[in-house]
Amino acid sequence: MELFNEGSIKFYADNVQNRSAEVFFNPVREFERNLNVILIKALKQDKMEGIDLFAASGVRGLRLSAETGKFSKIIINDIKTKDTVSKNIELNGIKNAEASGFTASKVNCTGLHFDYVDIDPFGSPVRYLPNVIASTKLNGVIALTATDTAPLYGKAKKACRLKYGAVSMKTSYFNELGLRILLKRTEELFNIMERSIDPIFFDVRKHYIRVYVRVARPAQDRIGFLYQCSKCPNRTVDHFDSCPNCGSKMIRLGPLWLGRLFDLDLVKSMVAISGGKEKEYLEALSRETEQVSYYTTDEIASYLKKPEKSMELMPNGTVLNPKGFRTSNDIKNILSAAGS
Ligand SMILES: C[S@@+](CC[C@H](N)C(=O)[O-])C[C@H]1O[C@@H](n2cnc3c(N)ncnc32)[C@H](O)[C@@H]1O
Known part of the structure; x- marks a missing residue:
């Protein structure tokens, strides 16, 4: 193991970006973790209780507890790395964090209800959602990462149908399609638990989709389809069997989440407390319009x-x-x- 620094903390981890690393750490995700810290700082809630369910070295949970001032308590959990996480908590003298080592699917057995839950597994996060939703307070925030981009980005259509219950295809807007498919599946699982998602933020890259949703009361249905022309670039949420532009067959993609993708007021608050590349990203996001x-x-x-x-x-x-x-x-x- 090596000693690393990120943000204000130091920690032990293995610098190998693959699944066989004992204590996984991906330095490439620093930007995404910086946005995570900024988002938590910008929330109106204080004295939050949180859990980082797939912590690896604990870098994320450690940074959230040390840099945001928002948590009265944060559990930094990982099925494999509890001892390293404990060592890293001690190394930074963090008092409001504790290490644990249970499997994420047992989070509801803790009997605790959190204001913030982080799900950052290898692959898809959806199988953990029912237990996580049951363990998150109304208006709490769940952050989820999906790294199974092949199904979500239209490269593995069958896997997309099986895992996400949606029809996908390769498109020029593949990353938005993936984001909306992930949110659709998330919404369905929330609905089972008599809740709805309220997406507040996203960061989507080649190798991952990261999305933050608030736990809301059941809301009106915002799931639907996108119709993509099989020949020309035309696409529309309005139902057409043949393309009004060129007459070719329209392909029905989805179902997809058609609601909003982020909370503009929150993003503006994030702009106000950020700098550098993070501020650039947030400013660009704040200018984004709502068309699907x-x-x-x-x-x-x-x-x-x-x-x-x-x-x-x-x-x-x-x-x-x-x-x-x-x-x-x-x-x-x-x-x-x-x-x-
Ligand atoms: C992608 S890494 C997490 C990276 C970390 N969030 C970060 O920002 O550096 C996934 C971690 O999940 C852990 N893990 C895998 N299955 C788990 C499970 N069922 N419950 C809890 N942790 C699990 C692995 O040991 C691994 O450390």
């Missing part, structure tokens, strides 16, 4: 067989893709604007 799915300048150009339009000419960019833009215009207007 985005187009990309390269897919439009390749369809039109014309040179790509610069993003400066396209309004409403998205943090999900540097060439992506959201628009309420229909496909005919988009194509004529891009072709002119």
